[in-house]
Every structure is written in C-alpha cells, then in structure tokens.
Amino acid sequence: MPETVLPLLSLRDVCANYGPSRALHGVTLDVHSGELVTLVGRNGAGKTTTLKAIAGLMRDRTGSIAIGGAETIRLAPEKIARLGAAYCPEERGIFASLSVEENLLLPPVLHQSGYSADDIYQLFPRLYERRSSQGTKLSGGEQQILAIARILRTGAKLLLLDEPTEGLAPVIVDQIGDIVRILRQRGFTILLVEQNFEFASQLADRIYVVENGRVVEHFSADEARSQPDRLRAYLSV
Amino acid sequence: MLDLPAPALFGQLLLGAINGAFYALLSLGLAVIFGLLHVVNFAHGAQYALGAFCAYLLLKFAGVPYWGALILSPLIVGLLGSAFERLFLRRLYDVDNIYQLLLTFSLALIIEGTLRALFGSSGFPYENPLPGGINLGFMFMPYYRAWVVAVSIVLCVATWLVIEKTKLGSYLRAATERPDLVRTFGINVPLMVTVTYGAGAALAAFAGVLAAPIYQVNPGMGANLLIIVFAVVVIGGMGSLMGSVVAGFGLGLLEGLTKLVYPTASSTVIFVVMALVLLLRPAGLAGREVH
Ligand SMILES: Nc1ncnc2c1ncn2[C@@H]1O[C@H](COP(=O)(O)OP(=O)(O)O)[C@@H](O)[C@H]1O
Ligand SMILES: [Mg+2]
Numbered sequence: 001m002p003e004t005v006l007p008l009l010s011l012r013d014v015c016a017n018y019g020p021s022r023a024l025h026g027v028t029l030d031v032h033s034g035e036l037v038t039l040v041g042r043n044g045a046g047k048t049t050t051l052k053a054i055a056g057l058m059r060d061r062t063g064s065i066a067i068g069g070a071e072t073i074r075l076a077p078e079k080i081a082r083l084g085a086a087y088c089p090e091e092r093g094i095f096a097s098l099s100v101e102e103n104l105l106l107p108p109v110l111h112q113s114g115y116s117a118d119d120i121y122q123l124f125p126r127l128y129e130r131r132s133s134q135g136t137k138l139s140g141g142e143q144q145i146l147a148i149a150r151i152l153r154t155g156a157k158l159l160l161l162d163e164p165t166e167g168l169a170p171v172i173v174d175q176i177g178d179i180v181r182i183l184r185q186r187g188f189t190i191l192l193v194e195q196n197f198e199f200a201s202q203l204a205d206r207i208y209v210v211e212n213g214r215v216v217e218h219f220s221a222d223e224a225r226s227q228p229d230r231l232r233a234y235l236s237v
Numbered sequence: 238m239l240d241l242p243a244p245a246l247f248g249q250l251l252l253g254a255i256n257g258a259f260y261a262l263l264s265l266g267l268a269v270i271f272g273l274l275h276v277v278n279f280a281h282g283a284q285y286a287l288g289a290f291c292a293y294l295l296l297k298f299a300g301v302p303y304w305g306a307l308i309l310s311p312l313i314v315g316l317l318g319s320a321f322e323r324l325f326l327r328r329l330y331d332v333d334n335i336y337q338l339l340l341t342f343s344l345a346l347i348i349e350g351t352l353r354a355l356f357g358s359s360g361f362p363y364e365n366p367l368p369g370g371i372n373l374g375f376m377f378m379p380y381y382r383a384w385v386v387a388v389s390i391v392l393c394v395a396t397w398l399v400i401e402k403t404k405l406g407s408y409l410r411a412a413t414e415r416p417d418l419v420r421t422f423g424i425n426v427p428l429m430v431t432v433t434y435g436a437g438a439a440l441a442a443f444a445g446v447l448a449a450p451i452y453q454v455n456p457g458m459g460a461n462l463l464i465i466v467f468a469v470v471v472i473g474g475m476g477s478l479m480g481s482v483v484a485g486f487g488l489g490l491l492e493g494l495t496k497l498v499y500p501t502a503s504s505t506v507i508f509v510v511m512a513l514v515l516l517l518r519p520a521g522l523a524g525r526e527v528h
Contacts, residue, residue, distance in 0.1 A: 001339055055421045081423030093418045097410040105404075107422035154422065 006069055008189050009054065009085075009158055014063035015213075016053045023049040024176065025213035026063065031158070036180070036190045038200045041210035041237060047193040048090055050210065051160045054191070055087035056080040067158065082110055086156030090163050090193075092147040093115045094135040101131040104150050111155025120149045141172035148179060157159040177203060197235055201225060209234045247376035249493040253450065255382055257489020258389035259444055263466040264473060264481035265393055266440035269400075272413045272476040273433045275334060276326070279341040281441050281466070282459025283348035288314050288442025289449045289458060290352055293361055303366035303450070310446050311439035318438025322431050345460070354458035360455025385447050392443070392481045400478060409433065413476075468511040474524025484522065 007030035016024040024046050031037045039047045053061045056077035057094065065072045067083045075083075086107075104127065105117060121128040125144055130138060138146060144164050151159060164180070165173040171227055180203055184190060192202040200207060201224040209217040209231070217234060224231050263281060267453040270278045290306070291313055292306035301309060321344060329336045370379035408429060412419045416426045452458060466485075473484030488507050496503040514521060 057417050057421065076427075077417065077420035078423050078425050081421055087418075087421045089418060093415055095411045096413050097414060098407055102407045106407055106419075106422065111422050151422075 003110055003122060005088075006043055007031055007066075008035075008068055009191065010064070010066045011050070011054070014050070014061060014065060015211060016058040017062040018049075018060075023213055024053060024058075024061075027210070027213070027215055029208050029215050031191050034184075034187055035205045036184045036192060036203055038204035038207045039191065039193045039210050040195065040197070040200055040231070042197075042235065045210040046213040047210050048162055051087060051162050051191065051193060051212070054080075054160055055085060057087075064074065071093055081154070081156070084145050084155070084157040085160060086151035086154055086158070087160045088147050088151055088162060088164065090166065092144060094138070094143045096134060096136040099131065100127060100133050100135050100138060100146060100217060103135040103146055104131075104153070107154045108115040109151055109154055110151045111157075113157075114155035115149075117153065120152060124149055127131050138211075141168050141175070144172075144176060145179070148176075148183075152183075157187075157189055159188050159190045161190060163195060164192070165194065165196050165199055173199060195235070197228075197232060201228065201231065207221050207231065238426035243375045244377075246497065249497045250490060251376070251378070251382060251386075251493075252496070253490040254386045254486065254491020255489070256492060257385050257486035259448060259462065259485075260466055260489050261393055261485025262389050262440055262444040262447075262480045263462065264469045264485050265468065265478060266437040266444075267470050268473070268476055268478050268481040269396070269440070270434055270437035271470075272321075272478075273409060273416075273430055274326075274337075276337045276341060277436060277467075278434075279338060279463075280321075280344040280348065281341075281437070282461075282463030283345040284314055284318060284438045284441040285445040285448070285462065286352060286454075286456055287317075287348055288445025289363070289454045290356070290445075290456075291442065292446040292449050293363055293454045296363070301447070303351045303364075307443065307446050311442040314442035314445075315435040315439030319431050319435030321438075322434035326434065327427070327430075349456050349460060356456065358456060360453035360458075363454050365450040381450060385451070386446070389444075390486075392440075396440070397478055397482070444483035457493055465507055468507050471511050471521060472507075472514045474521025477521065477523040480521055480523025 009031040011027050011029050014024055014027040015022060027046070027050050039050060041047055049058060049128065052058050054065055056072065056075055061073060063073065067080065067085055070083055072080050098106065104120065124155055126142060127149060130142065135146065136143070148161065148164065161180070164176050168176065177199055180190065180192065193205070205221055206222070207219040207224050208215045211234070221232055263285060267278055267281055270276060288310050291310035292303065295301035295306045295309060326337060326340060329340060365381050367384055370377055400409055403492040408419065408424055412426050412429055420426045448458065469484050469488055470481055472488065473480030488510065491510070492503050492506055495506045
C-alpha cells in the first residue's frame with residue numbers, strides 16, 4: 001500500500017473512557033480502502049471499545065479518528081454513519097420488537113451503492129424464508145447473518161464487525177468466513193474483531209494486536225502465516 | 238343476575254366509555270413517551286389542561302371554533318412540549334431517571350400554577366359544538382359523547398398502526414430497545430425523542446380539547462385525572478401501547494358498571510385492580526418483564 005494514499009480509516013492516539021475508567025490508552029491504526037484488517041487480543045483488551053469509538057458510541061473519546069479524511073472525534077453516531085461507516089455489534093443487536101424483514105430494512109439507505117433487499121434475499125435465502133418471524137427467533141448464526149446483511153443495504157463502505165463468529169458452530173463460522181471474504185472481494189473495507197485465530201489469519205490482509213487499550217503489535221498476512229506462534233502467544237492466556 | 242333498567246345500564250356504560258376514552262388517550266401518550274424516553278411524564282395532566290385552555294383562549298380571543306382548536310391546540314402544546322424536551326429535559330438524560338421525573342413534575346406545577354394565577358380556579362364552560370342527540374330506543378345518545386368515543390378509538394388505532402406498521406414506527410420500536418445502535422444506522426434518534434415527547438404532549442392536549450365541552454376548562458382538570466391514568470398505565474403495562482388503550486377503555490367501563498352495582502366503590506375500583514395487578518403481574522397485563 002503506497003504511503004501517499006490516504007487511509008480510509010485512521011486512528012491516532014485514541015483514548016476512551018467508561019465513566020471514570022479508561023478503556024483505550026492511545027490506539028493508533030490505519031485501514032486502507034479495500035483492506036480487511038483484523039484486531040485480535042485477549043478479552044477486555046479494548047477491541048470492542050475501539051469499534052465503538054469509531055462508530056461514535058464512546059461519548060468520552062479523544063485523539064483523532066478520520067474516516068475518508070474527515071475528522072469524526074466530535075461527531076454524533078448518526079453523522080459518522082453518513083461518512084460510510086457501519087457497525088455490527090458483538091451482541092448482534094437484532095431487535096426483538098421487529099420482524100426479520102423490519103430488522104433488515106431498518107437502516108436507511110445512505111449511499112446508492114448498497115445491496116437491495118432482493119440482492120440480500122438472494123444471497124441469504126434463509127432470511128427470506130424467515131422474513132416475517134420475530135428477529136430474535138432466528139438461530140444465533142442466522143441473527144449474525146442478518147446483522148451483517150442489514151448494514152449492506154445502507155451503501156456503507158467501511159464495515160466494523162465485532163466478533164461475528166463468537167459462539168457459533170464450526171459450519172456456521174465457515175459460512176460467515178465466506179461472507180466476509182465475498183464482501184472483501186466486492187470492495188468493502190473491513191475492520192474485523194476476531195478471537196478465532198485461524199479465522200483471523202486466513203482472512204486478514206493485516207492484523208493488529210490490542211493489549212490494555214493500545215495497539216502493541218502489527219502483522220502482515222505473510223508474517224502471521226510464517227510466524228503463527230508469535231501471534232498465538234499474544235492470544236494465549 | 239342484577240335487575241337493572243336498560244337505559245340506566247347503557248347510560249352508565251356510555252359514561253364509562255367516555256371516561257375510558259380519556260384514560261386511553263392520556264395513558265397512550267404517557268406510554269409513547271415512556272417507551273422511548275423512559276420518563277414518566279408528570280406534566281401530562283398539565284398538558285391536557287393546557288390543551289383545553291388553548292381551545293378556550295383561541296375561541297375567546299381569535300374566534301377559532303372547536304374544530305379549529307382540535308387541530309391548533311395539540312399543535313401548539315406539542316411544539317411547547319418539544320421545546321421543553323429540547324431545552325430542559327434533554328440535559329438530564331445522563332443522570333438518574335428520578336431527576337427527569339422531578340423536572341416534568343415541576344413543569345406540571347408551573348403550568349397549573351400559571352393557569353390558576355391568570356384565570357382563577359373556578360373554570361369556564363366551553364360550548365358543546367354538537368348539541369342534541371338521538372334516541373336509540375334503549376338509551377339516549379348525545380352526539381358529542383358519541384363523537385368523543387369514536388374519535389378516541391380512531392386516534393388510538395391510528396397511533397398503534399403508525400407504531401406497529403410503518404417505517405417510522407420501526408425506528409421508534411428499535412430506538413426503544415437500542416437507541417445507540419439505531420443512531421449508528423444514521424437515524425437521528427435525539428430528534429425522534431424530541432418529536433415523540435411533543436407528540437405525547439399533543440395527544441394530551443387533544444384529549445383536553447375533547448374534554449372541554451364535557452367538563453369545565455379549569456387548571457386542575459388534569460391533575461385529578463392523571464392519578465387515575467397512572468393507575469391505568471400500571472395496569473396496562475408500562476410502555477405497552479396496546480395495554481394502555483385496552484386498559485383505558487376497559488377500566489372506564491368497569492368504573493361505570495361499578496357505579497351501577499355499588500356506587501361507593503366506583504372511585505376506588507381502579508386502584509383495587511391496580512393493587513391486584515401489582516401483586517400478581519407487576520409488569521402489567523401487557524407489559525414485558527423488566528430486567
Ligand atoms: N460498559 C462498560 N462499562 C465499563 N467498563 C467497560 C464497559 N465495557 C467494557 N468495559 C471495560 O473496558 C475494557 C475494554 O473492554 P472491551 O473493549 O469490551 O474489550 P474486548 O472487546 O477487547 O474484549 C475492559 O476492561 C472492560 O472491562
Ligand atoms: Mg469485545
């Protein structure tokens with residue numbers, strides 16, 4: 001990636017607090033357009049908080065977060081969405097009071113480039129079959145797929161995916177892996193939080209290791225494949 | 238079986254339906270506000286009184302008749318409500334809910350106190366826009382009362398449809414569950430909150446205009462009603478729209494029937510039901526369990 005190209009997402013010294021307690025102590029990272037970058041790290045390291053800070057959900061945040069060159073550190077979440085970022089939370093955030101279809105159609109289309117509902121139903125026929133069920137009646141894997149599909153309609157370019165494979169059966173993990181790979185091929189820029197080491201190192205262009213609210217190490221895809229033990233050491237407890 | 242003359246029975250049922258219509262409209266507004274803001278709007282009774290006063294003043298000083306006031310008065314009170322949310326209530330979302338409740342309570346005291354200072358406590362009559370009625374054979378039905386019951390039902394059903402069946406309603410339902418996540422989709426939830434508070438206040442004002450020709454227009458008219466409406470909301474289930482509406486009409490009718498059977502109990506029966514519901518089903522008849 002040539003240095004002269006502006007990263008699509010750029011964090012500099014980002015700090016963030018939950019009330020009085022600090023969760024991020026200066027996170028610095030870049031994600032270039034079209035890249036799939038993974039954040040790994042132990043539980044409580046600050047991965048989720050990093051994604052929430054980018055999405056604008058950490059009200060108490062400082063430093064610099066630029067999306068497509070625009071500074072967002074003071075922007076409200078709804079403004080950040082308009083810059084093309086979309087957030088898929090760890091707990092999936094499927095709404096119980098909405099049907100599957102209402103969940104899917106909830107986020108407004110902000111840029112014309114998004115998938116249509118028909119595209120999504122074709123890609124995920126299961127969602128079509130279950131479209132009038134209550135959103136939370138879907139299986140865990142289906143809810144995860146719905147949570148990802150939901151943000152594809154909006155035309156967002158930058159996807160923030162928080163542990164999409166967490167708690168899912170291996171076949172479904174593979175399926176989610178395929179989906180993420182397809183999205184990358186179609187030009188989405190993806191910042192993925194992932195604890196599943198195999199999953200992360202197979203998919204990612206680059207990997208950042210987060211520890212105690214900071215980025216402590218960086219691996220290219222080649223380094224991750226050639227030195228798996230070094231990377232694994234950061235994840236073992 | 239009780240041996241009651243039909244006209245007395247239906248007469249009480251009609252009175253019950255009228256009261257029920259007001260309970261339903263007011264508890265619906267409270268439920269809409271509570272759902273999204275998690276604030277118990279103690280100013281609801283005052284906003285109802287303000288609606289009635291608006292209608293009275295519009296007629297007296299601008300010659301606006303009842304039908305115009307039915308539109309204008311909710312608009313005015315709704316805008317005032319939105320401004321109140323935007324300028325004051327919003328500042329308290331980060332602190333304990335009790336502060337928001339206290340703020341709406343103080344707003345109620347300010348509105349009612351001001352109305353009392355300006356217009357006295359005795360109240361004013363408001364002319365019935367639909368005089369007369371029709372003899373149905375088994376009872377006499379005044380046109381205006383039929384109108385109140387009908388328009389209340391229509392408004393409750395319309396509100397329910399908007400929330401359950403429209404896109405805007407899906408935003409509201411989603412924002413009730415996870416406002417933060419809904420914001421990340423690019424939806425301006427703070428604006429929705431402002432509009433929702435205004436809409437709740439407007440519903441109260443609409444009920445106030447409907448009430449003006451039946452009861453008197455006076456500063457305390459909402460305060461008395463609000464206590465019963467709180468009981469209705471508790472019975473229906475906090476935040477449940479359907480529960481509020483059904484409980485509103487149901488309890489109004491129950492009150493009417495009690496008046497026939499055992500008049501002394503009619504003003505307490507709702508609170509007895511409330512106590513029972515709280516003991517047996519604390520989340521209310523249609524409420525989801527709160528965690
Ligand atoms: N809602 C919260 N309130 C207070 N502290 C929190 C909250 N969420 C997370 N934290 C703390 O912030 C730190 C980072 O958490 P998180 O970003 O969720 O880690 P990760 O996603 O890497 O497991 C942890 O120490 C965690 O305990
Ligand atoms: Mg996490």
